[in-house]
Every structure is written in structure tokens, then in C-alpha cells.
Amino acid sequence: MSVFDEKSRYLKYAHALEAVDARGRAVGWVTPARIPPQRLLGEHRRRDGHRLDRIAAHYLDDPTGFWRIAAINDALTVEAIADLPRVRIPVREG
Structure with missing residues (x-):
């Protein structure tokens, strides 16, 4: 799974599998990432210009x-929480 960054949720919480298609070719695929429950640090009140990558950099480093x-x-995607006035923040991983 070298195509994923070392901090990727797929590298940490998914499994790489291989199957053979009808033509006999090996096809690699990755299961969905099963993210374990996270502990809550608190909430962040969003204001205009508060992007999630910057919020993550601040709280999660x-x-x-x-x-x-x-x-x-x-939320399944970042866009699903783009307009929330407050977002929950997880505890930084050790």
C-alpha cells in the first residue's frame, strides 16, 4: 500500500486485498477504512475562512x-460539515 501517505486512514485502518478478474489479472483493492471511535477534545467555533485543513493543523498538528x-x-466528506458553525475536534493522537 505504498500509494498512501504514512498518515493516511487507509494505511492505518483498511486492508489491501487482491482478487483475480475474469481475464486472470490480479487486481488490487482496498477495503473501506474502519476508523475506531475517537475521544473528544472539544468544539471549535468556525468563522469565515476557517478551513478544515487549517483547523486540523492547529488542533491535531x-x-x-x-x-x-x-x-x-x-460526516462522510469534508463538504458535509463545511457550513457547520461548530465542529467537534478529536484528541490529538500520540
Whole structure:
């Protein structure tokens, strides 16, 4: 799974599998990432210009950790929480 960044949720919480298609070719695929429950740090009140990557950089020390903020807010995508006035923030991983 070298196509994923070392902080990727797919590298941490998914499984790489391989299947053989009808023509006998090996096809790689990745299961959905099953993110374990996260502990809540608190909430962040969003204002204009507060992007999730910047919020993640501030609270999680990882701008690519925006997916953790989406997950703790029960959103499948970042866009699903783009207009929320407050977003829950998970505790930084050790």
C-alpha cells in the first residue's frame, strides 16, 4: 500500500486485498477504512475562512488530519460539515 501517505486512514485502518478478474489479472483493492471511535477534545467555533485543513493543523498538528474531524462529526466528506458553525475536534493522537 505504498500509494498512501504514512498518515493516511487507509494505511492505518483498511486492508489491501487482491482478487483475480475474469481475464486472470490480479487486481488490487482496498477495503473501506474502519476508523475506531475517537475521544473528544472539544468544539471549535468556525468563522469565515476557517478551513478544515487549517483547523486540523492547529488542533491535531497535522493538516492532512481533516478526515479525523469529519469522522468525529459523523460526516462522510469534508463538504458535509463545511457550513457547520461548530465542529467537534478529536484528541490529538500520540
